[in-house]
Amino acid sequence: MQNYFNYFTEIEEHFQRRRGTLLLLSTLDWALIETWREAGVPLEAVLRGIDKAFDKHEAKPNARTRRVNGLAWCAQAVMEAAQEMQEAAVGMARNTQADKAEQQGFESERVAAWLMRGADALMAAQLRGLAAETAQEIATRLREMAADSAACAGDLEALERNLLVLEEKLMTAIVATTGEAEMLALKEQSARELAPYKRKMQVAQIRQIEQQFLHKQLVDRHKLPRLSLFYMSQA
Template sequence: MTGTPTDARPGVPEPLEDEASYGTRVEEAFIEERGTPFFLLPKDWQLIQDWREGGVPADTVIRAVRGAFEKRRARGDVSKISSLSYCANAVEVLWEMERRGLVGAHGARPAPESVPFDGTQRLRSLAAALDEAASASPAGADASAAAEAIRSAREAVEALDPASGLEALEEALAKTEKTLVKKLEKALGDVERESLDRAVEEEAGDVSTLTKETQRRIHAAIRRRAVRRAFGLTPLTLLGE
């Protein structure tokens, strides 16, 4: 998910990575280490923005995030981390060490043993959850359109190859959910859509200090979750509890 780190000369700044790519890579690394579905908070996106603008390479952030989680696992701590800020000190320390040449700036993480991934059971659970949700819609929604959208998503999930690998499946599920959420939002009545807009704005809070891209990502994540809740849908991901 994170790509292959590139070599860098100590003291030579790297070109600023595209904001969307930088944010996505850090977000995916955090979710991967956390092991369960999660969307970053506004303060987390502000942290990512500060790291990027401060010149901290995404690879450094990712290594620090992984290192922080590995230390927790070594201590036997299995509690869930609710914010990327948990890794902030680890990022600061690693970046300072790398800049001073005290650690390798691009040390590769040892690859885990290759174990074939089989998502059969989880995909079946997701399809069953969609099938159950197809029979219920919130008040004011176009029940027929909503049911058709959910059935279409269920068919897309059932058509996935469970042996195609975690990354490929997660990407396909994310696309399916994005399409489903758009259709379901259209199925909402005018009053419900206005209520949804207000709820998203309230939950996001003041994000005016963040970049437009970061604001968009925050609002999109909150909106997806709000629509899923309205229709009683589970997130389409294999990274379930």
């Protein structure tokens, strides 16, 4: 569980500062940030990577005429910064689970309320067929978890893994009930937005971003809740 309540906001603002002008992040950019968050890339590593990418770009003769127009431009530098930080962190002591929970504000009451909010949102979602059945099933499970004080106050890492499994189960059902034409349109949009950056990314990273892009688009269209505890700070 990362101790970054404003992970997305910090990255967006730092990117805008380095670019020098306001540029709203695209769906692709948000999907990329989600891949970093899910991969456990520290916020500091992302910010360092952004700085490194812009420093390299600004050293070029044509820097003033060619702006960095997307966060994906910084992807390789971010992964390099994360690797450097990981190597530097070897042997460092970690905080205890209790300390982390207290620092991050994951009190049992807040966790229970978050789970109930997710359950209510799933029940209100306009879904059909398998997707609707899965949403109802997950909503019931979330309410059971919210009523279990031990689950809310216990191992947050285990709870987070459980929530991510439930979210993945929901997305699988959503994808299965999405029409062929809509899926094709979403994948084509993803391919267009990724095209300028593909040569700077590894194949595995491209596939992960494409999946995140698709999931984010479907979540937004169906107004679905995010279940991860990470999003508690964004609510």
